[in-house]
Amino acid sequence: MKKFVSWNVNGIRxxxxxxxxxxxxxxxxxxxxxxxxxxxxxxxxxxxPGYHQYWNYAEKKGYSGTxxxxxxxxxxxxxxxxxxxxxxxxxxxxxxxxxxYFVTVYVPNxxxxxxxxxxxxxxxxxxxxxxxxxxxNKPVIYCGDLNxxxxxxxxxxxxxxxxxxxxxxxxxxxxxxxxxxxFIDTFRYLYPDMxxxxxxxxxxxxxxDRNAGWRIDYFIASERLAPKIKDAKIxxxxxxxxxxxxxxxxxx
Numbered sequence: 158m159k160k161f162v163s164w165n166v167n168g169i170r171x172x173x174x175x176x177x178x179x180x181x182x183x184x185x186x187x188x189x190x191x192x193x194x195x196x197x198x199x200x201x202x203x204x205x206p207g208y209h210q211y212w213n214y215a216e217k218k219g220y221s222g223t224x225x226x227x228x229x230x231x232x233x234x235x236x237x238x239x240x241x242x243x244x245x246x247x248x249x250x251x252x253x254x255x256x257x258y259f260v261t262v263y264v265p266n267x268x269x270x271x272x273x274x275x276x277x278x279x280x281x282x283x284x285x286x287x288x289x290x291x292x293x294n295k296p297v298i299y300c301g302d303l304n305x306x307x308x309x310x311x312x313x314x315x316x317x318x319x320x321x322x323x324x325x326x327x328x329x330x331x332x333x334x335x336x337x338x339x340f341i342d343t344f345r346y347l348y349p350d351m352x353x354x355x356x357x358x359x360x361x362x363x364x365x366d367r368n369a370g371w372r373i374d375y376f377i378a379s380e381r382l383a384p385k386i387k388d389a390k391i392x393x394x395x396x397x398x399x400x401x402x403x404x405x406x407x408x409x
Contacts, residue, residue: 158387160184160186160405161300161376161405162405163189163300163301163302164189164398165191165192165193165301165302166193167195167398168194169191169201175397176396180395180402184392186226187228187229188225188226189226189402190301191261192222192223193222194221194247195220198214203226208226208227211224213237215245222247223261225259231252231259233252237249240283248262256295257382258291258292258295258299259297259299260288260300261301262299262303263302265280271322274328281328281331282331285334285338292379298409300376302357304322304373305324310350311373313370323371323373335377340377340379342375342376343386344372344391344403346389348389355370355391356371356372356373356374357372357373357374359399365399374400374401376404376405385407386405386406386407388405388406390403390404
């Protein structure tokens, strides 16, 4: 069985000072990926014996960025989705293995006032096309901060947040469209009715202490992998970021 973990660290350098190495060791993942690393090449070197490391950096300093650490060396690694408009912010890394693709993604935030919602809609369509093109070849597992709470069950205060970034009808509709294209939300597949379980909490208003959160970090998998899924976890006990790690256990 493989254990995969995804974590938006909201700045890897800050997270290193908040027990990152201890958390990494306790998670003991076969693949662990990060979003929002917020570094450029050469700014940080992680000592992670036994893992191959792959980083995708944003051109803008201190912004976005992703990383993947994997015990098994992949057959191939690709950065971005081969669309220049989308590939300057370090948001996607794809690893190809013999039987599947593994993708980590940090989906663009629509931002305050939804000023980036139109771009987000374009991103969603292009990313879905990219994932479907991979899926035509072999099954796909993709994960990361998708910056959307899909259903009302996925955030504490849905009515108060309706049409705020991350809970607009448009963003939720794009997630529905992705799932309708042959993919499953692995956590909801196993736990369709589980409430009050979130992966992100604002740093404001003691949101984490009150568990006033959102589930916006996901593992999405090709539907044909469903029989192989063993468990999905959200590690709310791990701190170090405003997000907590999420996990997929799968026979693959």
